[in-house]
Amino acid sequence: MQKLQDYWTERSSQQKAILVAAFLATFMAIAGFAWVANRPSMSLLYGGLDSAQAGEVVAGIERAGVAYEVRGDSIWVDAASRDKLRIDLAAQGLPAAGGAGYELLDGMSGFGTTSQMFDAAYWRAKEGELARTILALPNVKTARVHLAIETGRGYRRDGQGSASVTIGTNGQGVSRDQAAALKYLISSGVPGMAPESVTVIDTKTGIVASGEDEPGADRAAEMKRNVERILEPHVGIGNAIVELNLDLVTESEQLTEQRFDPDSRAMISQVTEETTDQSNSTGSGAVTAASNLPDGDQAQGDRTEANRQETRQQANYEVTRVTREVSRQPGSTRRLTVAVLVNGVAEQNAQGETQMVPRQQAELDVLRELVASAVGYDETRGDLITVKSLPFAGLGEGGTAAAPGWMDRLELNGLARILLIGLFALAVVFLVLRPVLKGRARPALDTSRPALDAPVLSGTVLPAAEVLPEPMAAPAPPRAPEQLALPSGDPVARLRNMMKERHDESVKILTGWIDNKENAH
DSSP: OHHHHHHHHHSOHHHHHHHHHHHHHHHHHHHHHHHHHHSOOEEEEEESOOHHHHHHHHHHHHHHTOOEEEETTEEEEEGGGHHHHHHHHHHTTOSOOSSOOGGGGTTOOSTTOOHHHHHHHHHHHHHHHHHHHHTTSTTEEEEEEEEEOOOOOTTOOOOOOEEEEEEEESSSOOOHHHHHHHHHHHHHHSTTOOGGGEEEEETTTEEOOOTTHHHHHHHHHHHHHHHHHHHHHHHOTTSEEEEEEEEEOOSOEEEEEEEEEEEEEEEEEEEEEEEEEEEEEEOOOSOOGGGGSTTOGGGOOOEEEEEEEEEEEEEEEEEEEEEEEEEEOTTOEEEEEEEEEEOOEEEEOTTSOEEEEOOOHHHHHHHHHHHHHHHTOOTTTTOEEEEEEOOOOOHHHHOOOOOOOTTTTSOHHHHHHHHHHHHHHHHHIIIIIHHHHHHHHSOOOOTTSOOTTSGGGGSSOOOHHHHSOSOOSSOOOOOOTTTOOOOSSOHHHHHHHHHHHSHHHHHHHHHHHHHHHHHHO
16 A cells, blocks of 8 residues: 555656546446446337227336336337246237227126117227237237128118228238138128128239239249249259230120031921811702702702812921030230240350350240240240240349348347446556556656665775765655665664654665675675
8 A cells, every 4th residue: 555655656747637537438448348248138018009099008017017118119128028028018908909909898788789780889899809910910919890781771681891901010011821811711701791792902012912913913924933942953043034924814704606517417306287178069049948948959059169279288396506604704814924034054264264145045045845845835825935044143243242240140239338448448458557567667766866776885995974965955855765865864863763653674785784794804
């Protein structure tokens, strides 16, 4: 402690200020490092919540007594307590998923509730339950379901309702398969609703996969994968780019055709009719009373007879008739175009340099046949297949790919700790060690007076008056033991005080004097 006091006393005011500033800076650096080291590592609890949901979640976190931070629409908590806190909040029903469900019906009483009020509450509860089910999808962040059900239609049963669902995702869009599943989910939950009456809307991309485009997009993607799978074993992965355009028939058509063959007939019925007609007539004179008598000869006159016979025959034939009905549904291929770009091959030129050159035409013809077989090429339909070979541009021509370095894999707290450690090391070097080294390197030996252990004392013993010929007006400031000279004033008294204060050094000096005296004798 005495040495530290002597060191502090020997410093000038500027050096003392530097030491105090270095001490304070070191203390602040150590305190800051301890604060960062003891600070909990924050992790994201929930993000993208609205104000009402965020307020309920924050209230639940405060009840749990966990440290948290609110950053925009995100809530961050201690990483060590995040998982347990999520379970506790889920047990409390936080954050509230979607709107209210069937619990809306629990608060309705039979008194004062009309049928219209009950129907409105029922469909509202149905929308909330469907939204909760949709929120179970991993990539769905928000969901709203709207049901358009016609009420009060009396005895009409031909009407069907419609529905729409609006989905907000966490970055991954809604696929066509998910959209189709949502259509069947909502239509199955509402009686009498068809899947075609449900519209799925993504907040970023709009309407997802209308029913007519779904089969065509799936078929085009599958055909593209088939072509790439055939080409990659030969040209290598990433050396073939395939673009396919599939034009499908989107309208339905029904044709009915009837044909009659006059050369091909069959008799189905035959009718024969015969008619016989016979008539007799007799001419007479004047009409008298004798004419009325049966055997009266007086009534005899001219007599004629007529006979007629007719035969009619009718035959019914059925002509051969061919009826043909053709129904064309949407989805048939109208036209197909395929474009394939294949990378070139590496060859050495006359200067010995390696360069990419296009592939041979014979090889491209073989690849074209493979592509035509994979996609079902039909020339009569107007299909077109184009296979070309061109060298691909390398990464060095247009830039270099940026690979993530080790700095990207460090978290923010880790970088802050490394920075503070570096600052602390620099503060120790420049503010503490540097002044000490400069103070030690500075010569403190006063050449005007010999020191106690100076070489002059190793020879003949000198009187005290000759050792200190010039009395000093004021005592010199204390120095290090090896640099302290004899004090001025009464030599005997000061020598006695010095021997009390510097016992070890005095013993060494006296021992040296005694040895020198014995050597002199």
